[in-house]
Amino acid sequence: MSVIDAVVLFASVALAITLVAAPRIGRRVAPFALPVLIIGALLLWVLEGYWHWWPLYPLLALMFAFVVTDVAGTRRRAWFRAGIGVLAAVSILPWTVPPSPELPAPTGPYAVGSEIFRWVDERRPEPVTAAEDRRNVVVQAWYPTELTSGRQWVYLDGQDSLPSRVSGIPGFLLSDTIIDTHATADVPVSPAREHWPVVLFSPGYGAPRAFYSGLIADLASRGFVVLAIDHPYESAVTELADGTVATTVENIAADDPDAIRYMTERLETRTADLRFVLDQLARPEVIGPLAGHVDLGNATAIGHSLGGAAALSALAADPRLTAAANLDGTLYGDLPERALDRPVLLLESDHEVTGHSQRYLDGNRGVLERLRAPGFRYEFGDADHFGFTDVPRFLAAPVRFVVTRFAGGSRPAADTQRTANDILTPFLLGRTTEVAAAAADHAGVTGGPVPR
Structure with a gap:
């Protein structure tokens, strides 16, 4: 306001x-x-x-x-x-319900540029629709720049064709909303260094990439090329390469009441999406302003909720990734039994506030126990599951204050995101010896390196 x-x-x-x-x-x-x-x-x-x-x-x-x-x-x-x-x-x-939610300004030394890519993987059929459809993968790149253009992409894909609900938020609340993402379009990558480390980001189940703009823009301002991925027909709203606006399609079988098989299938599709994005980064002709500026030898993956599971799954499947971070994600399939051989970071909201499932607890414990590389686990006191997202910003500050007093999660989302990025930054750069010190700088953060 x-x-x-x-x-x-x-x-x-x-x-x-x-x-x-x-x-x-x-x-x-x-x-x-x-x-x-x-x-x-x-x-x-x-x-x-x-x-x-x-x-x-x-x-x-x-x-x-x-x-x-x-x-x-x-x-x-x-x-x-x-x-x-x-x-x-x-x-x-x-x-x-503020007319225009205000996202926290990035804290890094760089301005932030942004570009959207709508790619089609001709090798894969779309698993949700007719067999002749090819798999679309929509990516928004956020990157360090020295310039600003005054032009921004709209916050959400399909702004004029939103469904009735977008990840639980009524669509009409978002249909005419102007949100400053602190990133501008049509600007070059900063020449401060020749190649920038790459981070793939996968959002939570049903959540559009836009809902993580606060966290992602801040990470890009610190010197990363962050590729935020929309997974069509699972994301609440995504505009495909041909202009089609795709919304969530759930095909949960009657003999899969807990949706375990369904979520495992979604995880497999996401893993293939992330690997496809890595393939595209090696093609300078399709990555616009990023061409010649990405360090493919320093590519990592992070994600929130199911996206966190996708980050670990991609790490297990693709040797091009050097590390992965899971933000509050429940694991599916055989992922909990995998012995990963590159660094893993688990960032968690407050267990009492979020009420993590037994599957979440057992799966992440299994991964960390079998890990054959440096591992870290940190819990953010008084943070809830949505604190990693922009969603709390869609309520005015007084209302957020009241809600947190009754439902818990009193740690502000901006603080949760900043704390996460302070810990993620050294981890994603491979400076694992600095991770513990970064976490120690923040009150209410517990945990540490995983014993090996």
């Missing part, structure tokens, strides 16, 4: 309260205040176009009618005042 948003909204509500509680005073003040508020509200509509402010306009209209007309009769005055009171209450809704 900007300053002008707050001033217009709260001044309008204050005038409404005055008209309801002290109508004589309100009717004296209104002739001076209403014109200013109406002009401010129209400016909001023209400049920002937020549908979130719609209750404000009937409220101003009703207050105007109440002031300029001679409302005779006790009952009619009561109805006017009741209507003003109801609309004033409804007008406060944008205070709980």
